[in-house]
Amino acid sequence: MKSSTGHWVVGDDFFDREGELKVLESRVRDGNHLVMTGQRRMGKTSILRELGRRLKRKGWVFLFADVEADRDEEDVITSLAKACHPVTPITSRLMRGMRRRLWTLAGKVDKISAHQFAVRFRAGLDSGNWRRHGEDLIAHCAGHDQPVLIVIDEVPIFLVRLLDQEDGARRVDEFLSWLRAVFQTGDDRLPTLIVSGSIGLAPLVERLGISDRVNYLDSIRLGPWSLEVSVRCLEALMKNYDLSADDGVARAVYEHLGTGVPQYVQSFFARLRDHVRMHDRARIVLDDVAEVYRTGLLGPSGQNDLAHYEARLRDGLGDVDPAMGLPWKSSPKRPYRVPSRPKQAVNWSRGIPGSCRTPRDWSPKRSPSWSMTSISNPIRTATASG
């Protein structure tokens, strides 16, 4: 297992989450559409990509579209189409449906890169036809001879961006209504859909008074690793880099963080490793933990993450687990005709994670690592490992 501090991880670099993966896989196999939320850096993208990797080995098609940077509905459909690119039969059908621009290339999918394909596909979309092409895409997936899982990552960020544009609330409503309609045709060959994001879909739709647009999605919240999993992860990392440690070092790392957010655990390890290297040692002692926490994680570089998180909250809707001790204030329900600015929804006076607060202060000590609820009807709750 390699040390990783930025990018999502899969395969040998993906640690644990076995219980969560089992639950996810069985939900997907049953054809349930899901929405996954969880604090940034909790490992949402990693677990969804790992799920896709495992399902692919079992004969599934896995389509992953990150819509964080997408600006409009056409971009989202293009991201989905681009995700289809490696699946030649689906891409060929998509190309035939694009008439002049792409159909001549339909027999030569391997001659056109995913990027070229996406550029040409996007050029054929406009506000009048994205729905039809999106429906075709889903229909081609349904007609494919392998089961298909579609993950659309960072959907709430895209929706907030849409909301900020002219007529945004209506467009958010239309997009979500459209998505619900295409995934609720009752056809049991339909692909399974998972949407995910660090800020919640629920507060956004509640605010707009359109909660029913997402009530077909079962909500799953990804929480931090437990002490035991965090300790095992740190031990695996130390083993991989031939480092030894005093008794209690891994536990001390967790206790300093006060949480098992995977990225923080990884980040702490990376800094400890740098620290002992600088001192020409291959053994981590307990004092190193305190020192690295003070100088590395609480120092200027360690604050980057928190500042970024703060910015994302400001852009978003403050859907943060109350157990995190972060600002939490859902705004009153309003019909979407009344324009409302997400930025005003967050109660900043209660403090934000930033220079004055440390990861230790906003740890989710008592939050479950894993929970499943239905957005509209939060009755079902299950816990798995961790």
Ligand SMILES: Nc1ncnc2c1ncn2[C@@H]1O[C@H](COP(=O)(O)OP(=O)(O)O)[C@@H](O)[C@H]1O
């Ligand atoms: N299962 C895991 N095993 C090892 N590291 C993980 C795992 N999940 C997350 N991480 C760490 O957290 C970082 C952020 O993961 P990511 O999946 O991008 O989180 P999110 O999508 O929730 O923001 C990764 O770069 C990695 O360091």
Ligand SMILES: [Mg+2]
């Ligand atoms: Mg992510």
